[in-house]
Amino acid sequence: MTDPMFRVGDKVRIRDAYPIGHCRTPFYTRGLTGEIERHCGNFANPEELAYRRDGQPAMPLYRVRLPMRQIWPDYAGAAHDTLEVEIFEHWLEPDD
Amino acid sequence: MHDHIHHHPHPNQPDEEDGPFTEYRLLEMALRELLIEKEVITQAELHKTYQMMDDRGPHNGARMVAKAWSDPVYLDLMRRDATEAAKSIGLEPTWLNLIALENTDAVHNVVVCTLCSCYPWPLLGLPPDWYKSRAYRSDVVQNPRKVLAEFGTILPETTEVRVHDSSADMRYLVVPKRPEGTENWSEENLAKLVTRDSMIGVVPALAIETL
Structure with a gap:
């Protein structure tokens, strides 16, 4: 099993990348910074599964917490509103 | 209380057999029977799966x-x-x-x-x-x-x-x-x-x- 690289509370940036093919990283989250809410476990890589490959080795999957006002600069709700989204480790880089 | 007098027949809800016998239905039946015949799955397992789906x-x-x-x-x-x-x-x-x-x-x-x-x-x-x-x-x-x-x-x-x-x-x-x-x-x-x-x-x- 691939050990998770990030810990709860780590600041991360979701890669601002646009590879061709299937992936599970919503467009609106790309390039944003947030913090690790939890490591969900390791799961087969959906970018491989989509093409009928086995997706192994399983990749660490995290939940990343993002402030709404960072995602949407004109966000109409409260300043403390948040969004949590599942992101695979290879889509994350440390945000120092 | 019941002013709708039943002299005329109402259409019944169609039975399963009243629908068209589609290619997909035939395919499903053939596949299911083959899988059971070849002992890939059992009827009991299938039944359990139906039940599980109905229980959702x-x-x-x-x-x-x-x-x-x-x-x-x-x-x-x-x-x-x-x-x-x-x-x-x-x-x-x-x-x-x-x-x-x-x-x-x-x-x-x-x-x-x-x-x-x-x-x-x-x-x-x-x-x-x-x-x-x-x-x-x-x-x-x-x-x-x-x-x-x-x-x-x-x-x-x-x-x-x-x-x-x-x-x-x-x-x-x-x-x-x-x-x-x-x-x-x-x-x-x-x-x-x-x-x-x-x-x-x-x-x-x-x-x-x-x-």
């Missing part, structure tokens, strides 16, 4: 929520491992990696899948059409308070709204706040207050006056 529905999620409201040990298990909590009361969401999200005065959780329509089928049944609509999927991540208000759920600014985008392998069950005035209620009665939509997080659980 929000009554399962409601049982979990009602138990979490009533039993602090169970609530603790829900927080640590919601899949295990489902299994421990005889539910078998075998493929499900479940996370329970507790709604409180401080945080209101609401679930969406912006990429498709990921949803905890065994615990909530099939998703409602609005859950799969582009309108819900795009609006709730951008303006959740407005979408919640459309469902009649108006939250104070002091409550953090937390949207969960079910984008990969986890599935989510919202544990709504326990309605007031239910202190001595049995789990069975509590479960009646837990609706599908309250477990998606768009509305609270029913108030006792509505029962």
Whole structure:
């Protein structure tokens, strides 16, 4: 099993990348910074599964917490509103 | 009381055999019979699967929520491992990696899948059409308070709204706040207050006056 690289509370940036093919990283989250809410476990890589490959080795999957006002600069709700989204480790880089 | 006198026949609801015998039906029958004949699967296994599919529905999620409201040990298990909590009361969401999200005065959780329509089928049944609509999927991540208000759920600014985008392998069950005035209620009665939509997080659980 691939050990998770990030810990709860780590600041991360979701890669601002646009590879061709299937992936599970919503467009609106790309390039944003947030913090690790939890490591969900390791799961087969959906970018491989989509093409009928086995997706192994399983990749660490995290939940990343993002402030709404960072995602949407004109966000109409409260300043403390948040969004949590599942992101695979290879889509994350440390945000120092 | 019955002023509609029955002299004329009403059309019966069609029986299964009245529909067209389609290629897909033939394919399904042929495949099923072959798989059984070749001992890949058994009739008993098939029957068990049909039953499991028929058992899917929000009554399962409601049982979990009602138990979490009533039993602090169970609530603790829900927080640590919601899949295990489902299994421990005889539910078998075998493929499900479940996370329970507790709604409180401080945080209101609401679930969406912006990429498709990921949803905890065994615990909530099939998703409602609005859950799969582009309108819900795009609006709730951008303006959740407005979408919640459309469902009649108006939250104070002091409550953090937390949207969960079910984008990969986890599935989510919202544990709504326990309605007031239910202190001595049995789990069975509590479960009646837990609706599908309250477990998606768009509305609270029913108030006792509505029962």
